[in-house]
Amino acid sequence: MADQAFQRLMIALRQGTLAGGQFVSMPVLVGDLGFPIAAVREAVKRADARGLLEILPKRGVLVMQATADVTRDCLDMRAVLDCEGARRLIAAGAVPDLAPLRAAHVAVLEAARGGGIAGLPQRAKDTDLSLHDLLATGLDNRPLADAYAANRDRIAVIQNTRPFLADRIASAMAEHLAILDALQARDAAQACLAIRYHYEQTLRWWGVELLAA
Template identity: 70%
Template sequence: MRAEDGNGADLLADQAYGRLVALLRDGTLRAGEFVTMPGLTGATGLSIAAMREAVKRADSRGLLRILPKRGVLVMDAGPETTRDCLDMRMALDCEGARRLIARGVPDLAELRDAHEATLAAARGARAPDLTRRAQRVDLSLHDALAAGLADNRMLAEAYATNRDRIAIIQNTRPFLADRIVSAMEEHLVILGALERGDAQAAVAAIREHYRQTLRWWGVEV
């Protein structure tokens, strides 16, 4: 096989993986769901060879499990998995906050504005797309904290993979207006600590957000 043929196969596998993750993130493929390989190729429009490589990658990252000669099973979203994923995010968020503050926190005005607007919408329950909007804003803070990990490729990759796992978990739980209010308030406390450059307060606020998320999701701390 020519080198360019190999590169083409790699590109297709990357494309297939991207489409597979998109289906997991948007809830088209849900936690605990079984799906066949023909079903995946039909959903993505890509070849079985490319999808096999994508599935292997997703399996190695804990997003799903390969069932030989049958298909794949999307990761479960039970209490133990939920606790482990959120615990991992908390640890990475805390380290990201410390590193951001040590290097100099970027301007967070836009992020703060998005949180305050979402908080106001949740209090008034006025936005028809409130859940999706709140999920995007929620993830935006965690992504901002993960930016502090950018100088360590392994930490950044660990965050990215865990982000996908949490997206699968989120799709199994309703994001109620009351929780959106409290989550945005918790995030604003974290943002305030970052803006002040107070690493200790940021870590404490991140840990409190973790505890409250577990509580709202019905998982014991």
């Protein structure tokens, strides 16, 4: 039951039902998730270990806050893992057929440039994740994959605090297509450069200062 409660909690965090910086008392959280308090407490402990929320003893929980530092750290971590995943995929000769992924990105890009369609933000999020998830498969390392998964959830909370603008959707898809081009060419160095550029542009669009290396 604790596993089910944890999955329900993850859905609430990913979908923004529990928003970044929000305080929720334990009784309210139990009611929202629909599981017994023992299962919810265990779920909360797991989420706390992933950095998704903070347990406030005898009060409740505080969902992670999407501060500039947290945002920068999470996106930096993703870029590092993306680069290593790309490098390993290419080195192992394991780059899959990228045509379906490319087609999905082009479709979202064209929709965004055309003024958008209903449901575009969620479609863009799903397409965005599809590339990052692909790169994570290249890690081929359970601890690294687990670190990616936890960071993926933290970024989902961060994304829910910021609006998805059509202009950013278009530019993000174009940045992803550059990464796909590098993967297709089996050019690890270019892939990492494209990944780094995507990281820097995401920070810029979100108004987060890029610190000097």
